[in-house]
Amino acid sequence: MMFDDESPFRKKVYRACQCIPEGRVTTYKHLAQAIDCNSSQAVGQALRNNPYAPEVPCHRVIKTNRRLGGFYGQVEGEAVLKKKNLLQQEGVIFDNDDRINKACIFTF
DNA sequence: ATTATGACTTATT
DNA sequence: GAATAAGCCATAA
Secondary structure, three states: OOOOOOOHHHHHHHHHHOOOOOOOEEEHHHHHHHOOOOOHHHHHHHHHOOOOOOOOOHHHEEOOOOOOOOEOOEOOOHHHHHHHHHHHHOOOOEOOOOOEOHHHEOOO
16 A cells, blocks of 8 residues: 555554554553654544545554543444444453453554 | 644643 | 543644
């Protein structure tokens, strides 16, 4: 995937995103740090309308508090359930408090 | 150039 | 725990 029409920032976000292995997740913050950006919010902004799903596995990016975060522009509802299902299919473990297990978190 | 808007995070109350 | 405010920074208008 070339991402040629995208801004340099978005290229970095998408490339970093593709480094997350199946069955693991990372956080908006870690991803931001990996691309030398100081705004996890800007990363969320770039993934908000990710044109390359699921080629770019943006469902593997979650919040720092180990909760899910958004999907397809939604912060709650069907889209978020789908995100959870995708992750569970890949083997990501959810704890009893509905947070993602620490062992599943991938760090760059 | 300026303003507004977030799939965020941290600190505070 | 919930709600608020402030900081962050790329985009779109």
